Amino acid sequence: MNLPKRDEILHVIETLASRYLRGKIRAVKLSMIALLSGGHILLEDIPGLGKTTLALALSGALGLSFGRIQCTSDLMPSDITGLSIYKREEAAFKFFKGPVFNNIVLVDEINRAMPRTQSALLEAMEERKVTVEGITHPLPDPFLVIATQNPMEQVGTYPLPESQMDRFIIRTGIGYPPENIEKTIIRGGSIRDEIMQMPVLLVQNDIVVARQCIRQDIYISDKIVEYMYRLIRETRNNPLILSGISTRGGINMADAAKARAYLEGRDYVIPEDVQSVAVAVGAHRLVLNQENEGLNKEELLDSLLKNIEVPLA
């Protein structure tokens, strides 16, 4: 099988996971899957576990531009998208691009921003363009938003509405690193400087080529689609769940599974691909019933997944 650029991408993951982002292999992989399937990723975890490091390392290794938005309750939409300023010398308005005009944008603590600001960001994510004062500015390609969110209920936060959670292809946590690795990390100190100087391992075009390969060459069988569809139907029919995975959720799941197959070096999707992305792709899209809101969506979806027979023949 000839999967273009796969080796290079694997090398990136390898390098990042072994040197710079030890203990975060899962998050790295999922970020790469999101990037390859053209989606965005939502990291939901407490601060200080290396979310920023992850985003920095990723952009550094991929040779992509990096922007960062720290959300606060007084952040305005224009702080993200940029704004037009009248330039007297040119006697015209000039558009100053906001931080969203980067390949990889880290949006820290997205739930601290006001809904209006959130919606401006999400619109940009969805449309891949920004319209300011009637003029539309396209965003760069590839474009990956890594949003982070603190899962704890906090005062002064605006939780993302369910409808907008749907815009992220993947939501995942990072989790504490394994004990040994964490000790090493503690001993080694911050590696922020190292990351700043890490070599570029991939050019921008590689990503585009890989994406194209995934979209066109990875075969997804009817059996796998059926398998996914059964999971989706289960989420729709489950009495605990108010609204299940939508069609868009299904599309995203297929995309992610294909990207995963690509990373695994296969040009076809197997059930394990679906299993390994399903929870990350699907869980945050579920809306639970009022009385069951306390349930862990990941676990719920995982249990549903376990109940579906894997198509073997």
Next chain:
Amino acid sequence: MNLPKRDEILHVIETLASRYLRGKIRAVKLSMIALLSGGHILLEDIPGLGKTTLALALSGALGLSFGRIQCTSDLMPSDITGLSIYKREEAAFKFFKGPVFNNIVLVDEINRAMPRTQSALLEAMEERKVTVEGITHPLPDPFLVIATQNPMEQVGTYPLPESQMDRFIIRTGIGYPPENIEKTIIRGGSIRDEIMQMPVLLVQNDIVVARQCIRQDIYISDKIVEYMYRLIRETRNNPLILSGISTRGGINMADAAKARAYLEGRDYVIPEDVQSVAVAVGAHRLVLNQENEGLNKEELLDSLLKNIEVPLA
């Protein structure tokens, strides 16, 4: 019968339903009926079923301009209508048009907006003009608002008051696509890019001509009016229903039936036209009794409709 532009419009529906919006033929047809009868449409369904795609495809195919408003709780009326900014060089206020100044406006999650913002939008829809600081700006023609609403009760939403539901000629859901189609969609992936590049199939003037034809040339018989009136009377007398379909509802129903007859290639309305639009036009206008609020309005209206004898002679 010579119904101008009918073929072209049918071609649009055909193209959209078969290529871009598979499984959504009903929604496409109803949107077209709303557009042709000069009304607006309210799509009530959970996220991720392709409401945005529908609006985008429609505007793309009809060659109409498209605007989008993502409603949030802090969205201001001026974010919709636009606002005047003082231009120093011209020494005058300049009006920057808001997103409402488009032929097709997608208002996402209208029930998230504050009542004040909602009412500004609804006023614009009704009046087809926007008055800002004393100056009235007419909205383009044709003007179709496609509002979406999440049917689930959610915190921080402002459900549309019954009186304003009346402003939408049609309310409908999209629903999950049929199983087979959904599987194909999942497998095929997102078609957002394709829609962006879809060819324009109709010019703006065609819509205007078609509308005129519907208003003037489609004959609506006394029998049909009687038929509709009996349905309306039933809704007013039914003990389950607090307030039934209003006169405006009746007018809208007749308009929609005429548009449907036009699409079917007839210059007169038959009972089936009424049957096929009645629920979409009428159901959201019903206000049920307190104790019966749980009832499905669509089903209720449908059962009333089934009980009315069709005028055959």
Next chain:
Amino acid sequence: MVKIKTILTILIYCICILGVAPVFLYLDVICRLIFVTSLIAGIIFDRKGRHYIHGLALTILSIVFFFYYALRISSDNLVSPAINILVTLLSVRLLTEKTGRNCMQIAVLSLFTLAGSSLVNLGITFLLHLVLFLLCIAVFLVFQTFYATGINTAICVPDLKKIAATALSMPLISLPLMLVFFMIIPRTEYPLWNFLNSSGQKVTGFSEKVQPGSSTGVSESKNVVFRAQSRRLADKDLYWRGIVLDTMEGKTWVRSSVREHENTFVEKGSTVHQTIFPEPNTSPYLPALNLPVNISGVQAGRDPDYTFVRRQSRQKRVKYDSVSVLADFIGIHGRINKEHYLRTPAGTSRRIMSLAQKISLEGTTDEEKVMRLGQDFVTRKLSYTNNDLPRSEDPIDEFLFSNKAGNCEFFATSFAQLLRVMGIPSRLVGGYYGGTYNDMGGYYLVTEDMAHVWLEAYVDGKGWLMIDPSRFATNYAQRENRFGTGLFKDVRLMMDALGYYWNQTVISYDLEKQVQVLKKTNDAVRGLRFSFESRKLIYFVFPPFLCLLFIILRKKFRYTSLEEKILRTFIKKLRQKYPDARYGPDTGLHDMVKSIDDPAARQFVEYYAGVVYRDRKLKRNEYDRLRELADRI
């Protein structure tokens, strides 16, 4: 498309009518009125779709009725109030909306009423109502199932037929089982009601006393006394001998308690076998064709005067076989106690005495004297009547000399009394004369009004000679046919034959006895071939029920316009050709033809709709064109 709700409502009305009909005549007048009113009101309410009477009011009403009748229950009067209660509760239910629950209540109440009716009358109509009831219930329940599962709230006619047919097969399949039950189960011969009130139940007819002049009229009742299966006989032979009255006590003829020892015999003659099915009665005397020589099937003893008396007088439906000889007289070996048969009471009028003396002189032998007396009766121009009978002090005298009109009792007693005065022993014979032959059943039907009295005169050297003085009446030949005429007669006879079969094959069917006979005769296979003519009953059409159905099902006439006319033709054609398409009041024409691949139908609809929904009237040529299109379907 037919709404299932409508079918259910019609069926529930049928069910309640079938349940109540058998007891209707046994109900209180108030209760009848309530039922009829509720039925009509219920139908009106259902059609209007509103039930004006409040549920609470109905409940209170039910309770009132319940207590009203419950208080009247006593040990003597048990069944009637219970049935009245059932029917009033049913009536009240009829006024409510026909929800599933209420329908079930109505069905159950009807069922209980029908079951209760078996206490009142366990006749053929019960079976009939039962079968129809079960059929209706079955159909009702199947439709109820459809309705409850909500699969289709309306249903097209062919489906309707299929469903109804299968539903009907359900009770039919249980028929063999019912037959088995009827085979292995002997039944009580009585409706319980009769049991509880047996003192008042007695089939009258011939009486054990004859006293002319005691009443002004006689029974004209058509109540059946017995049925006698036999070959067809000449009318003149149809004397059914019941009892012999040999003693005069005052003016009353009775049967003396002491039997004279007479050595009687019957000459050989034409023998007639009869199987007689009496209606239950308390009389111990077993009527049979004159002269019965042997009766078997019940324990009965034969008196020397050929009166058969039952040993145990149980009120049970029995049958017995009789062998009779069509003989005119009973022969006597030896002598009889003449004195016993010549005793006359004191106070015989002088006119009678002189008449007797006169006729005695006319004849020499006893036989001649009897003949002379008969001739005298004829010349006297006595007439037969059942009305305005003589009621004076000496009714016989009045009958013979002044009134000259009387019934059989007068003829017989006067003749017998004259004979005794003349020195010829005589005695009265009570029984029945006549009988309507039922060709269908092959039996004679004898009713109460056929009760008759004749006499026997002892002629030396011959024996007891039978004489019916009523024959000497001037209007004897005109005695009317007693069973009506024409169609009415036919219907009554048919109904009677059915009831007869019912009794014969079902009610009085005693398998145990049959099997014992079977064992004795070792003739097993033949013995087990019972003729279940009762099967025919199923084909029997119950007219009022059908009438009702007909009325309900009748289409209403309406004024029809040209459009309606052509439309009706079209839909009829379409339904014939495409029974599976969607029809129904909620279906437009375009929807009807949508699923049908028929260009003519489509063209018709296009054309027709183009006229009708443009508010135009159909022109004649357009009508013709549409007609043509409809014909092409």
Next chain:
Amino acid sequence: MVKIKTILTILIYCICILGVAPVFLYLDVICRLIFVTSLIAGIIFDRKGRHYIHGLALTILSIVFFFYYALRISSDNLVSPAINILVTLLSVRLLTEKTGRNCMQIAVLSLFTLAGSSLVNLGITFLLHLVLFLLCIAVFLVFQTFYATGINTAICVPDLKKIAATALSMPLISLPLMLVFFMIIPRTEYPLWNFLNSSGQKVTGFSEKVQPGSSTGVSESKNVVFRAQSRRLADKDLYWRGIVLDTMEGKTWVRSSVREHENTFVEKGSTVHQTIFPEPNTSPYLPALNLPVNISGVQAGRDPDYTFVRRQSRQKRVKYDSVSVLADFIGIHGRINKEHYLRTPAGTSRRIMSLAQKISLEGTTDEEKVMRLGQDFVTRKLSYTNNDLPRSEDPIDEFLFSNKAGNCEFFATSFAQLLRVMGIPSRLVGGYYGGTYNDMGGYYLVTEDMAHVWLEAYVDGKGWLMIDPSRFATNYAQRENRFGTGLFKDVRLMMDALGYYWNQTVISYDLEKQVQVLKKTNDAVRGLRFSFESRKLIYFVFPPFLCLLFIILRKKFRYTSLEEKILRTFIKKLRQKYPDARYGPDTGLHDMVKSIDDPAARQFVEYYAGVVYRDRKLKRNEYDRLRELADRI
């Protein structure tokens, strides 16, 4: 979703099993084999969807069976061949495809078989099968309706439940009607089969002759002889008096045909009322608790020795009431014919004679002598046994002096004979001893093996003294509980109680009599409250039927593709080799082999997944390659 066709097929099998089950044990062995084979073959055919046997062959087969059994029909043997015919026809039908028509035929044939079973056994199981059958038929017909109308060929489970529930309500609604039938209809007390073969049907038990030594053993049958409703009594009082044998004819004790005139009386004592329900038998003697003073309910005469003899010995299920006094002796006013009771046959052995003489000398009064004899029996250490009874020329002698083991007959006859030799009048009493008390029903159950013989000795001045010499056996106290123990006993008693209620309330229910009593006592309302405990039967679970249902409902195997086949092989191999790896329906193939270090398995998975998840079909050579890889694991 469940296919209606499947439901129908399952139901039709249930129906035919329910129809045949009650007669199964009465069938020929061939016929049983045919039925079971056809049933299994039919099920297999239905599951494979092919019916291998041709219709014509089946028809010929049916005709052959029909003639085979039809030729065996005779007047003596009527029911059995008919039922065999029905079952073979049914069996043949089972082999055909289950089309609507065939299903109907099967249902009707089953129905006839079930109806026919009532000729064989009209017991409680018949009712049970009937109820289940009707339920199945109702559900079947409703689904048939759905199937025939083609509305849904498959149906989801909640709908299924709804439909089944409504269908089940159909027979239930007819229950009140059935109750009415049971109320107004007295039944035959016998299955017809018994009628037809009554000569062979006889409940044995106590015999009318006692001849010790005539057989080596006695009846151990648990057949019920009678049930006696009474209060609970002490075990020692449970002597059921049947017959008195007063004469020795040679070595045999019989009842003399001439009754001695004795002026007997019973002293006042504890009175026990019993209502006795004997199983049908031909014995004219009516057993009742010792001493019965009065028996009512059947026409019976009391002999002076308190033997009750039925006047008419009809084979009919009867019941009678008995009043007994728990007395030890029958008093005598005046004298008895001592000579009659002292007669002994010639040839009494010398040992017996000398024993009698010895004991005679020991006592002075009769009473004392009797006591001495008893003491002698005790010291003799005789033991009670039902097996290996003495069978020599003089069994009494053998029993007393050498064998010293015997049953009640030996004890009683030897004691009685000794008494007679000693000059004390004695006679045997045959009857039953013991009884299992059924707490549920409140009655004693007496079975054939409880038949017992004791004796009565005449003591001057007192009367007939009752003595049970069996009590003198050394092992008397050990006579075992005759009705099993533990759970089994409970179940048997429960079943018996149910059957008892069935007989009491349904079979021997005589409404006519009830109503007559009702009229007399004027106590109408109370009299109409019947206890229909038989209602409980509906809850009774019919275990074999349920088992069958379960078996039928089990999932069927499906056609397997090449992929499934190789996959199954692979997983089987893998499981054998690596039982600890992850398996399960939620585990993909890659996951399975991930933790296993087996290159062949990995290769297999890579190869296999590459085919299957590319939506390709496995080619033959690929299959072989995979096979090879699987073998290498």
